[in-house]
Amino acid sequence: MNGAESLVRTLVNAGVEVCFSNPGTSEMHFVAALDKVEGMRAILGLFEGAVTGMADGYGRMAEKPAATLLHLGPGLANGLANLHNARRASTPIVNIVGDHATYHAQYDAPLASDIMGFARPVSGWLHSSNSPKTVAADGARAVQAAMQAPGQIATLVLPADTAWLEAEHAAPALPVPGPAAVSREAVDAAAKALKNGRKTAILVRGQALKEEGLALAGRIAAASGARIMCDTFAPRLQRGAGRVAIERIPYFAE
Structure with a gap:
């Protein structure tokens, strides 16, 4: 080998x-x-x-x-x-x-x-x-x-x-660590911002743009009145009938 x-x-x-x-x-x-x-x-x-x-x-x-x-x-x-x-x-x-x-x-x-x-x-x-x-x-x-x-x-x-050149053997797969846990302080700060009575938006990205994340974001938006938005060029966005609709930030934001 x-x-x-x-x-x-x-x-x-x-x-x-x-x-x-x-x-x-x-x-x-x-x-x-x-x-x-x-x-x-x-x-x-x-x-x-x-x-x-x-x-x-x-x-x-x-x-x-x-x-x-x-x-x-x-x-x-x-x-x-x-x-x-x-x-x-x-x-x-x-x-x-x-x-x-x-x-x-x-x-x-x-x-x-x-x-x-x-x-x-x-x-x-x-x-x-x-x-x-x-x-x-x-x-x-x-x-x-x-x-x-x-x-x-x-x-x-x-x-x-x-x-x-000659090698000895293949290597086994290495463990992949999961994402870091979100701190309680960050969750409390987000909840406080959503309750302050001002116009608020939630910027959603990454894995949260899949169906489960969108559903949770929709529930938060319904309870708080916040808008839910994502980047113009989202890496992946699940869409279709029955899914929570999300606004894309315009490319020319002005």
Whole structure:
């Protein structure tokens, strides 16, 4: 088993079922592992922006990460616009970026670039594997980080030699902590604001824009007279007959 196969098996162990990809030569061992390992569906995108856009949409609806596979820094850069959207939406994504072999970095090849610099603005978690022996554990940590509430992009840089050299085994899935509890003080402050007799609005986002959250927001609005509103570009909003209607804040608020 090489590093790439140990990584793909680890992703499958952690519940990642889809990899949207636009690979190049540096990622061929990962591509071979995608073909070899059961449980991972590979979908080719003809442009990196399509790859990252599909991963964003998948993560919003499935509420778990897909993997991406991008070719070096230029491939990552081509996909940054939709990774920016995913970051704003708190979408879980495991973003895998191939790199030149570690020993080849000294030659400053034509496609060499500051991958970490490109990835940092859109990544909640960022790491570059430095050994095939640690790739599996790095992958498990990436999935754990992507699933951290409310969701984020975890970028794992995979140098080619860490993918093709011998690895030991896949890693098990790591536990994912739930969202932090809301303090009693915050609840009391919100209740006080709703009872002050002034015009009040409740801004709803994230998981609360699903059916259960909307129903609860509707009950609070009915009891308090507050308006319930959401962002113009809500990551996901459940709508339809019988559901509580919610106002979107106009894009041009003035």
